[in-house]
Amino acid sequence: MGQRRVEVVRAAIELLDEVGLDGLTMRLLAARLGVRASALYRHYPSKQALLDAMVAHLATPPAAAPPPPEGPWDERLRHVATGVREVMLAHRDGARLMAGFQDPGGAAVAAFHDLVAALGADGLTTEAAVVAVDTVLAFVNGYTFEEQARKAAVPRDRRDRDFHAGLELIIGGVHASLP
Amino acid sequence: MGQRRVEVVRAAIELLDEVGLDGLTMRLLAARLGVRASALYRHYPSKQALLDAMVAHLATPPAAAPPPPEGPWDERLRHVATGVREVMLAHRDGARLMAGFQDPGGAAVAAFHDLVAALGADGLTTEAAVVAVDTVLAFVNGYTFEEQARKAAVPRDRRDRDFHAGLELIIGGVHASLP
DNA sequence: TGTACACGTGAACGTTGTTCACCTCGGACG
């Protein structure tokens, strides 16, 4: 049925990498699909809906998912944080795209609650787990957004080191706040 | 000379609070000034330049500045973090506006270096100070952006508590990383 | 055979940022 829908969103992501978020135009995307712009509105009611679908598509791990991460809570936090950053950096303007999404997909909230629950089953109070996850995610979003917007000149390995240093600072803070 | 420039930027900020960043249009701003849109280009070469000027204007503390903060490094970090968040929350779409600025004004980098230097004069190595400041600012940006974009329903005092909890987590992490 | 339905067309609409040639007016200067 909605088979064309995923072709559209895939083409949109390809185009994003070539022209950036500001260059991503309904007309241009339509041209890449050999179609007129008005045809896109058969599949998505608005450009914002298309952008949301792109976010959902990027945030959904491939069917051949990596093994579900087991391990202590700090390992888990590290895994999620680097994963989110990786997803954002994988595409041009990825951070800006994901920061602008309008409808937080149900999958995202589910993943959030799963992570909090996992941390809760590993010694942290629910309260502490929520704060830790919220803080790490805010840091990842803020850092990666800035990184992609204004640090194209800084070499990648330096940005990686700074990111991990910040992440370890937060994880150390969680450790220090335990009973 | 450039007296009209600041009138324009002031009117733009007022208008921002009324119509939001998406509603902020050159024509609408011109109308508020009793002028046609093309006249605005006498003062700013592009809309982006105007937006940058708004950011610079908002980030510049009023002439009657509060007393320069003295105290230990953690107190200083708290002060800066809450101050930045306050500035962003003071205007509609403030976080989005300040996240989109193109030219990081020289005043901003100066403030950054001053803060790092201050922390350095208080027991932290320069390396640790840079990481701490970077991490706190990334957190503040990420948290406040999300807060303003999608948490209008959550009461203010709850958002304040969550913010401070995250901030204390990071400051605790800095403490734990000291020799 | 007929009829849904998915998909696409083409032309238009209103709005946006921006440019350009031109106008106006107040003050400095010879």
Next chain:
DNA sequence: CGTCCGAGGTGAACAACGTTCACGTGTACA
């Protein structure tokens, strides 16, 4: 006094954008 100049504003236009709407077309299924 006349003249020039620069700051500021006008009005019309341009290309591009997201979006809408009435209308076509082919394919699969009853």
